[in-house]
Amino acid sequence: MRAPLRRSGRRVSLRTRLTLTYGALFLVAGVVLLGVTYALFTQQLSRPGTKVLMTGLSPDPPASPSAPARRDGGGRSPSPLPEHIERWTSEQRRSMHRAATVSLLAQGGIALAVVGGAAMAFGWLVAGRVLAPLHQVTDTARRIAAAPAADRGLHERIALRGPDDEVKELADTFDTMLERLDRSFDGQRRFVANASHELRTPLTLGRALVEMAMHRGNASADVRRLGADLLEINSRHERLISGLLLLAGSENEITDRAPVDLADIVGHVLLQTAPEAERAGVSVHVKAAEAVTAGNALLLERLVQNLVENGIRHNTGPGGRVEVASRVRDDGRVEVEVANTGPVVPRYEVPALFEPFRRLDADRLVTAKGAGLGLSIVRAIARAHDGEATARPRADGGLVVTAVLPADVPDGDDG
Secondary structure, X not given: OOOOOOOOOOOOOHHHHHHHHHHHHHHHHHHHHHHHHHHHHHHHHOXXXXXXXXXXXXXXXXXXXXXXXXXXXXXXXXXXXXXXXXXXXXXXXXXXXXXXXXXXXXXXXXXXHHHHHHHHHHHHHHHHHHHHHHHHHHHHHHHHHOOOOOOOOOOOOOOOOOOOOHHHHHHHHHHHHHHHHHHHHHHHHHHHHHHHHHHHHHHHHHHHHHHHHHOOOOOOHHHHHHHHHHHHHHHHHHHHHHHHHHHHHHOOOOOOOEEEEHHHHHHHHHHHHHHHHHHHOOEEEEEEOOOEEEEOHHHHXXXXXXXXXXXXXXXXXXXXXXXXXXXXXXXXXXXXXXXXXXXXXXXXXXHHHHOOOOOOHHHOOXXXXXXXXXXXXXXXXXXXXXXXEEEEEOOOOOXXXXXXXXXXXXXXXXX
C-alpha cells in the first residue's frame, strides 16, 4: 500500500504561483516594451532630419571666438560656419540623449514597478476568483474524508454552479463518484441486514428441532451428546448473525442520544461476564470512575461487553488477568480501557484485529472462541458516537484496547 503524501510546511499555493506567473510575465513584457521604446527613441534621435529640427528649435549657438566675422551693409553678423554648427548640434544631441535616457529608464522603470505591483495584486484577486470552485471541491472532499465512518459523509454533494468549464466537469465527476459509492455502501448494508435476518429463521428452527430430539424420553446418550454439539454450533452461528446485524446497524450515526455513565455500564457488564471469567480462571480488576458520554446505552453496553469478553476469552487461561477502567481524560473526553494478559501480539497484527473476521494465527479455526467481529463492532460503535477505538500490544503479552468518546456537556454549560 502506498504511503500517504505528506504536506510540506513550506508549500506554495497554486494561487501564489499563478500570481507570481502573472506578475513575471507582465514585468517581462514591460521590460521588453521599455527596451523597444528606448531603441526607437535612439534611432529617431540619430536620424539626419533630427539635426535640422534641433537647429531650428534651439536658440542661436554662441559665436566661435576663432571664427572670422563678416558684416554686411546693414551691420549684421553672418551665420556661424558650418563646422561650428555641426559641433554644437552634436553636443546638444548628446545632452538630449542623456536626459531622455535618464527620464525614460529611471522614470519608466519606476512606473513599470508600480504598475507591475498593481498587476500582481489584480492577478492575486483573479486567481482567487478562478480557484474558488477548486476550494469548494477540496473542502467537500476533506469533510467526507474526516467523517468517523467510511460511508458517513457520502450523501454530501458539491453541486457546483457556474460556467460549463473544466472545473465544473471535475466537480460533476466527483459528485458522480460519490453517488456510486453511496449506493454501493447502502446496498452492502441492506444486503448484510437482509441476509442476517433470513439466516436467523433456519437457525432458530434448527435449534428447536435439536432441543426436541434431545428432550425425548427415549433419546439415547449418543443423541443427547450429538444434540449438545449441534446446539453449540448453532449458538455460535447465532452469535455470528447477531454480530453482523449489530455491525451493520452500528455503522449508522447515532441521532437519538442520552447521557450515559460508562462506570455504570462497566459495573453492569462485569456482573454478566463474571461466570465466564470464573470458568476461565481469569481474575477481573475494576477501576471505574465516573465518565459520562452521550449516546445509545444499548450500543455502549455492547461496546464494553465486547471489550471485556475479548479480554477474558483471549487470555492465558487460569491465572490470567483482565483490568477494566473508565475515566475522564486530560483532554476532556472519556474513555473505557480493557487490558488483558495473553499471548504476545505482534504490533503489525494489531490494525488487522479491527477488521471483520480477522483473528490472530492461533485463533483461525472453526472452533475459535469468537466470531471475529468483537473489535470490529467496538470500533463501529465508537465511530457512530464520534469516537475512536485503538489497541496496543503489551510488552509481556496481551492487549490494551481503549475506546475514546466525547464527554457529555450539559445544556447551558460553557465548559
